[in-house]
Amino acid sequence: MQDFQSLGLSKKLLLAVEQEGYTTPTPVQAQAIPPLLDGRDVLGVAQTGTGKTAAFALPVLQIISRSKPQSKRHIRALVLSPTRELAAQIDERFSAYSGHLDIRHKVIFGGVKQNPQVRALQKGIDVLVATPGRLLDLIGQGYIDLGRVEFFVLDEADQMLDMGFIRDIKKVLKLLPRQRQNLLFSATMPKSIAELAASFLHNAVKVDVSPEEITVERIAQKVMFVRKADKRRLIVKIIKQERVNKGIVFTRTKHGANRLVKQLDQSGINAAAIHGNKSQGARTKALANFKTGHTSILVATDIASRGIDVNDITHVFNYDLPNEPESYVHRIGRTARAGKSGIAYGFCDESESGYLIGIQQLIGFEIDVDESHEFHFVGAIPKPGQKPGKMKTGKSGNKPKRPNRNNNKSRSKQSQNKPKSQSQSQGNNNSNRQQSPRRRRNRNRSQGNQN
Template sequence: MSTFTELHLDERILEALHAEGYRTPTPVQAETIPALMDGRDVLGIAQTGTGKTAAFALPILHHLAAEKPANGRPIRALMLTPTRELAAQIGDRLRVYGRHLPLYSTVIFGGVGQSPQVKALRRGVDVLVATPGRLLDLHQQGHVDLSEVQHFVLDEADRMLDMGFSKDVDRILRLMPERRQNLMFSATMPKAIGSLANDMLYQPVSVDISPEAPTTDRIEQYVSFVRKQDKRELLIDLLEGQMVSCGIVFTRTKHGANRLAKQLEKVGIPADSIHGDKSQTARTRALERFRNGEVFVLVATDIASRGIDVEDITHVFNFDLPNEPEVYIHRIGRTARAGREGLAYAFCDESESGYLVGIQRLLGHDIEVLEDQPYHFEKARPKPGQKPGRVKGSPVGGPSRRGTGRGRDMRRYNRGGQKRREQQQRSNKSSGQGRKPNNRSQRGQRSDQPNRPSGGRPPQPNQRRGKQQGRSNASNRRSSNRSHRSNRRQPRRDDRS
């Protein structure tokens, strides 16, 4: 397929593509568009940056433009994506490709007020781009009707399931007509994705655009063996010594991304962070600062990074190694785009050596070791014959959705106290004492027991005194540190305003 004209798309779409400088379809576009034009379902295996948005958006716009919308302009195409950034990107592309078409599209996602989204839905839309949570919220409120959807796109399906949206996707599928065209794109094909594809797709055309080897061949890769506590200093040395003009640093957790960005700012390196806990406004602002060169380092988590669309990234730093080798390939693929060259650094501490084994096995070669650095730690190097995967005691991924261990313990502690209080209330009712004691100190206590916190073990006298004194001292230290940091950071905050 040499040109877009050969794909027999609507002339108005071709005009928009020509204005954008689109000449030759990418491999994923050349294989996907004809299948969708014929009305077939498609299962696509492709990474971000392969042109897959145009691959599904162009034929869907073509079909919708050929039909007259029904009264009220119901939703005829739904594009579901896991993150706000991806949803916004797809929405932007739809406006570009369909600028000459009498079609309406809108984007809905969480993290922002829903009133503007509801107003757009009331006016009527042909194409809806959404994240699962906000879509289901607005459906429950009666603002979204999916009963006339003809085309459904599930983008980044693997990441969708990784983020825990499996049940939400199932619910959304049940809200749409059974007769519809389906398209699923995923960067990887784990068993869960294969099972979902079997349920969702009917005799699909498979499009497999594996990452091209030349892409990684244009990337100089290095690994540094380092203690976990020395990673930050090593990163600062590399950022200052490499003259980084546009770099991404990947961390495992949202808190780690925030903390690292602040630490870089503190030593004079312009940086910002992007992750799922940030508001949409804050994430958009961070991306704009990165694109405009206001900051040249962006600290990101893997999920949030799916929405980063910057072509001239020169450096990628794996501050924390991913536990999935494919994620490493996806990370370093952020650099060396459009024929350019790039640099990728991986920091490996002793607990991550098994992850490095898996990454090197996928690459088919060992990554060059950067030994000429002051924080080299030989014990972090993988042992001969070591198997890939998690090293005992190492972190698996991001923070658990159920919270930290201490949080679970405290909830268990509180539930125990609540259970005892309920038993006491039932006992009081059976003995004719229907009202709760007015004295707050008496609630949840038995009359034959000395005062103690309800719902918990009675503290040992010696231990209690020591713990209280320790907490008091720690609190004073934290208060002093906060005051000191606040005074020290105040000029920086004024400069930014």
Template sequence: MTPIQARAIPPLLAGRDVLGSAQTGTGKTAAFLLPIIDHLARNPSRGKPVIRTLVLTPTRELAAQIGESFDTYARFLKLRHRVIFGGVNERPQIGALRRGIDALIATPGRLLDLHSQGHIDFSHVNFFVLDEADRMLDMGFIRDIRKVLALLPQQRQNLLFSATMPHAIVKLASTFLHDPIRVEVEPESTTVELITQQVMFVERSNKKRLLKELLLDPSIESAIVFTRTKHGADRVVRILTKADIHSAAIHGNKSQGARQRALAAFKAGDVRVLVATDIASRGIDVDGISHVFNYDLPNISESYVHRIGRTGRAGRDGIAIAFCDENETEYLRDIEKLTGTPLTVVTDHAWHYPEAMPDADSQQETRKGRRSGHRPWKPARPPKGESRRERQPKEDSRNQRRSQNDSGGQQQPKRENDDRKRSKEESGDQKRTKGAGRNRRRSRNQGGAQRRSKGAPQQRRRRRKQSRPPKKR
């Protein structure tokens, strides 16, 4: 029995609500399934089974994994359960719901869809389990969760399990958990101690070469490569396939059948490398994964904890290797701040890129500058129509005018001033007459162009008819 099971099962058997926080791979699925199965077996339903347990999960893979665990734990019991999610035909799911089930394991989208069609009745639900609640919030399922909570009966036992416990999860739990027992096995957002964490600084264009070189090591029995995007996962699979490395991709753009086939081949050992995104990573529960490669560092540091949790499970050792390029330095710093331990830097590879390594001194200086609000000095802008060289202080210009007046000695006669004014007025009149003549010629040319454009025979006839006086009757 794992620590989370030892602390969560007794209050669940006593009928208390539980708020559990534990890392992935610690046995928290059994921590909530075993008490539920025990209660269902001790209180069998009469006649047609009704839904008495609802387990809500964020991903299809996680729902399928919980369904397999339910099969294992209730193998010799007369209990029915069903896993429903999107991406597959809904007719088999509707058929199972009509025949009756004791436990329903579902994703939010398909659950609400079948309920709106009238195929699901929540009036008999006694247990409600919200698994991987932090991932639910990351994927934007908060509205769907509230819709489901509004459909459930008030008298029920609630369980919330999450790998991390941020403030948003605590706030959500306070809306439907009643005096819960809080169970925390490890401090929140900590990584598995048995996992060796390394980082390799590499230029982005050389990541594929470094990955191929590392996967040529025969000691890597099975590995998961995490990318940030779906297209990036497909690209990595094509690169590995060209290098004769058996790999498969699993992400949201893949059909449910393709995702299940890829996961089944990875579990069976037919596929050595599984390339996945963060959304699909939560349902990957495979024993014996020796290595996890962070091909792209996650922009959400909590996702790093979930990624490397795929290895080092059940007390086994694991190795997590992160690739960091020049654009991911901030992501690496956030990860190390969250985990509290710096990753071991590995430089003995052919594509080491020192420019991608974070500079601690420069980062401290920039942070100090940001906190103090200091901004670099910029020269003042000159007024419009004036350059910096032409701009002079007012006092200097006044002194220049005074010096010019002093050097002139005597004022000019009044007659010369009048002649100067008269010549300015005449030049202004000439400019105005030239401008007027230019405008008349321009309007005349435009009128001729309009007349030429309207010179079509049909337009001329139309104008003639309009200009004729009406005939007298």
């Protein structure tokens, strides 16, 4: 069995690792640290919770500490992260690991005032952790120069692309010097990520910690077939019966997360939501209260959850099954960390059976079905020969299939994007639009609240 000393880390970093309580490197650390210390580019397939932050932070710190700054410090390592929470946690790890080194680091992200960030940049830093938007904003204002970056880390690359950051990433890459060391981490490796990696990684060492290795040994998984209307009562009953003190609930939309928090609060369950529409202050407070135990249930969307790194989560609830099977693996991986056990519940309604099939194909087995609850609904069970895929329409009664509502929505969207003709501004369509504009705007907004 490997230890950290065998990976080639310096004495000061080994001391920091020991003080953090690390004894044995995780698979991603054991595979990534040696080639990074040798100056190689690395392509890593690993998700949050595998120890990947230490896998790149420790080599980065060791490499840039080999030479001391001669005058004013400049940015020598850049770590790009998709969310504010994840960027902040990466910076916290740099702080912990660099305690015995003469290294300055700073995290910058949007949603807060830029002045404190600018002052730290003007004093000079060695390591910058950033989200794409704020980084490019401060570059445009002349506060950041990437011309001497020696080490570039792109973390959660698949989430970056899902959030529409591909153009921002390409802009950043153009500003970096050609001679540098690169690392890309992604929880999944679709074609788009492989193409992005090929565009800037050179002769990279591939480190693959697949979902099958991460998932499932210590996680008890259950699927419950239930009507959509009964999900709230089912989750309340489980939380109270099992006395859940630290659980995370995943919803598909921001609006759904907010609505569920209100419903849980009405049932006497202390819950908070975390998603992209929340202010940075609200997200930080919700996460801090969850970590300390003041809040027992955190309701999150997939994107926001990438910044949640808490070791003692006992329960994960897939309140809405994810439409991407890989997201299921990421979600349930929030529990059973640090050698502990956990349980993951999946609520499958009549519109989500195709999602369940895709999930089971990915993990390689059928999840145990719990029929013992009072809300069991046979109509949600997948049909023989059913294929994986998107929500069923038609007889399932899905709201998106209702013709009147869809037509109104599509006309409303067209009216926002195209100038109205005279005929469009008159008659029944116009009177329909004028009846309840606020309600229609809210309905359109909630439909667009995807992660």
